[in-house]
Amino acid sequence: MFSFLDSFSAKTFVIAANSGISLRGFYTWFSDQVKWALFIVLLALLIVAIVKRAWIYAVGVLVGLALIGIFILNPEALLGISEWLGDLLNIG
Numbered sequence: 209m210f211s212f213l214d215s216f217s218a219k220t221f222v223i224a225a226n227s228g229i230s231l232r233g234f235y236t237w238f239s240d241q242v243k244w245a246l247f248i249v250l251l252a253l254l255i256v257a258i259v260k261r262a263w264i265y266a267v268g269v270l271v272g273l274a275l276i277g278i279f280i281l282n283p284e285a286l287l288g289i290s291e292w293l294g295d296l297l298n299i300g
Contacts, residue, residue, distance in 0.1 A: 243280050250276065
């Protein structure tokens with residue numbers, strides 16, 4: 209089983225030759241942990257909504273889960289949407 213201490217080790221920190229210690233490894237690790245935490249919370253909320261038969265709430269949770277899936281797993285999609293919206297509104 210994958211444990212917290214296995215993922216949080218010295219190898220996650222990158223030591224750059226000229227600039228000292230970089231936090232890129234920590235950022236990558238932290239963003240991955242936040243992604244999984246948000247997925248777990250939203251799935252738990254979805255289960256609660258389905259058990260309570262709160263269908264509108266369940267649809268809202270599904271939309272939230274989809275937004276997290278789009279913007280956290282594929283952050284470049286946000287750039288594409290903003291460029292499309294800018295072209296649509298003739299901004300820039």
